[in-house]
Amino acid sequence: CRYVTTKQPIATxxxxxxxxxxxxxxxxxxxxxxxxxxxxxxxxxxxGDVIGLSGSTAGSDGRRSVxxxxxxxxxxxxxxxxxxxxxxxTVLGExxxxxxxxxxxxTEQHLISIGRRKAESRLAHLLLELGARxxxxxxxxxxxxxxxxxxxxxxxxxxxxxVHVNRLLRxxxxxxxxxxxxxxxxxxxxxxxxxxxEFDPGFLALPDLAEHRPHGMTG
Amino acid sequence: CRYVTTKQPIATxxxxxxxxxxxxxxxxxxxxxxxxxxxxxxxxxxxGDVIGLSGSTAGSDGRRSVxxxxxxxxxxxxxxxxxxxxxxxTVLGExxxxxxxxxxxxTEQHLISIGRRKAESRLAHLLLELGARxxxxxxxxxxxxxxxxxxxxxxxxxxxxxVHVNRLLRxxxxxxxxxxxxxxxxxxxxxxxxxxxEFDPGFLALPDLAEHRPHGMTG
DNA sequence: CGGAGGGTTGATTCCCCTCAAAATCAGTGG
DNA sequence: CCACTGATTTTGAGGGGAATCAACCCTCCG
Numbered sequence: 117c118r119y120v121t122t123k124q125p126i127a128t129x130x131x132x133x134x135x136x137x138x139x140x141x142x143x144x145x146x147x148x149x150x151x152x153x154x155x156x157x158x159x160x161x162x163x164g165d166v167i168g169l170s171g172s173t174a175g176s177d178g179r180r181s182v183x184x185x186x187x188x189x190x191x192x193x194x195x196x197x198x199x200x201x202x203x204x205x206t207v208l209g210e211x212x213x214x215x216x217x218x219x220x221x222x223t224e225q226h227l228i229s230i231g232r233r234k235a236e237s238r239l240a241h242l243l244l245e246l247g248a249r250x251x252x253x254x255x256x257x258x259x260x261x262x263x264x265x266x267x268x269x270x271x272x273x274x275x276x277x278x279v280h281v282n283r284l285l286r287x288x289x290x291x292x293x294x295x296x297x298x299x300x301x302x303x304x305x306x307x308x309x310x311x312x313x314e315f316d317p318g319f320l321a322l323p324d325l326a327e328h329r330p331h332g333m334t335g
Numbered sequence: 336c337r338y339v340t341t342k343q344p345i346a347t348x349x350x351x352x353x354x355x356x357x358x359x360x361x362x363x364x365x366x367x368x369x370x371x372x373x374x375x376x377x378x379x380x381x382x383g384d385v386i387g388l389s390g391s392t393a394g395s396d397g398r399r400s401v402x403x404x405x406x407x408x409x410x411x412x413x414x415x416x417x418x419x420x421x422x423x424x425t426v427l428g429e430x431x432x433x434x435x436x437x438x439x440x441x442t443e444q445h446l447i448s449i450g451r452r453k454a455e456s457r458l459a460h461l462l463l464e465l466g467a468r469x470x471x472x473x474x475x476x477x478x479x480x481x482x483x484x485x486x487x488x489x490x491x492x493x494x495x496x497x498v499h500v501n502r503l504l505r506x507x508x509x510x511x512x513x514x515x516x517x518x519x520x521x522x523x524x525x526x527x528x529x530x531x532x533e534f535d536p537g538f539l540a541l542p543d544l545a546e547h548r549p550h551g552m553t554g
Numbered sequence: 555c556g557g558a559g560g561g562t563t564g565a566t567t568c569c570c571c572t573c574a575a576a577a578t579c580a581g582t583g584g
Numbered sequence: 585c586c587a588c589t590g591a592t593t594t595t596g597a598g599g600g601g602a603a604t605c606a607a608c609c610c611t612c613c614g
Contacts, residue, residue: 148447151533156451158443171436179535180443203422217390223442224377224399228367230449231494232375235602266560275450280602282562314370316398454570485592499570501594
């Protein structure tokens with residue numbers, strides 16, 4: 117485990133071993149840079165998340181990087197050990213496999229957001245999603261959460277500019293729906309926000325795994 | 336195995352068993368509908384692809400559907416058997432695990448495209464990607480391929496409108512870069528197209544898996 | 555106090571959407 | 585073979601959402 121300060125790279129295509137990482141504390145994010153400097157953030161990593169569950173952390177294209185968005189505790193995991201656990205029939209293996217599926221679900225929703233939702237809806241969706249994920253690990257309540265990311269980072273996740281994100285946040289604030297000040301998200305009118313986001317609160321719940329949930333592991 | 340004609344659903348949230356499917360022949364695509372009818376195509380499935388490798392074919396949000404884009408041969412697979420193979424140490428298991436990783440890579444590139452690339456670049460990238468995937472299974476050569484999708488389907492994959500896709504195709508045709516007529520893509524100036532797309536031909540190659548291969552291929 | 559990173563706001567531009575209508579193509583049946 | 589139909593492609597005109605460019609203002613911090 118290492119202690120990494122905010123805004124530091126923790127995995128780059130060049131220096132990276134490509135091994136999986138566990139985020140013990142703090143926020144990180146994955147991104148890839150395009151030739152002209154544009155950046156697409158492909159995902160946020162919250163405490164408890166494992167990066168590089170399948171494949172390299174450097175990403176399949178070998179151009180993905182991971183950096184911290186806040187002070188973080190990061191644990192380097194062993195690929196072989198992780199793979200063994202993933203293939204095992206243990207509770208931990210089950211948890212990790214579920215996490216992999218959830219991650220894919222999040223990425224897919226992310227894709228849908230960017231592709232077909234209006235900017236305001238995308239923003240609302242992202243902030244609700246992060247809140248739901250944090251709630252699941254006890255780091256948020258229903259009213260809000262600490263959110264140590266810059267507006268520019270949000271913009272790069274949503275395929276927007278920081279300027280536009282700023283205007284959208286102001287609009288949401290003016291409409292008494294949400295505030296985002298000094299790294300803290302506060303839901304003012306959550307039903308309205310959910311409506312704006314077209315957010316499905318259950319999309320992280322994994323219905324099919326829930327079915328298998330009763331003690332017996334699938335064989 | 337079933338024979339399905341074009342433009343038919345093969346998996347919907349309602350009727351679907353959620354089990355994995357193998358595309359034996361033809362093209363299919365996954366999509367989810369938003370409340371107002373907008374559609375986001377999240378991926379194309381080509382011959383040899385397995386849909387729902389991990390998780391349900393209905394998608395984590397339970398609102399994803401799969402439909403055919405051409406006449407198809409579709410095989411319903413057994414989830415338990417598939418899981419067993421995936422966890423096994425067989426060649427088939429290896430192939431399927433690799434396919435899962437490649438699928439994630441494709442989705443991520445898709446996300447990057449929609450988020451940060453211009454419309455023309457997105458279109459070029461998609462058509463190159465499909466070509467590369469088809470080449471890998473011997474269904475395309477370097478000059479072009481049969482592409483049985485409507486411009487509207489492409490638009491829904493790229494987060495654009497069919498009208499705009501049409502204009503982009505015309506522009507690419509006028510620039511002598513690419514033609515797309517009557518379901519056939521023909522590369523006229525592939526280097527130019529790759530440049531427009533900012534396409535990385537190696538992004539489907541899986542560098543970390545390549546390491547395990549006898550003759551080392553550089554990434 | 556001064557510098558830096560991030561936030562806020564305004565003016566202007568343009569890429570892509572919306573709406574609308576032809577034109578072309580693919581079937582189908584007479 | 586040709587009329588008829590629906591789906592897809594093509595083209596046009598106009599509008600709007602987000603980008604771009606460019607300030608200025610915070611707040612933190614050494």
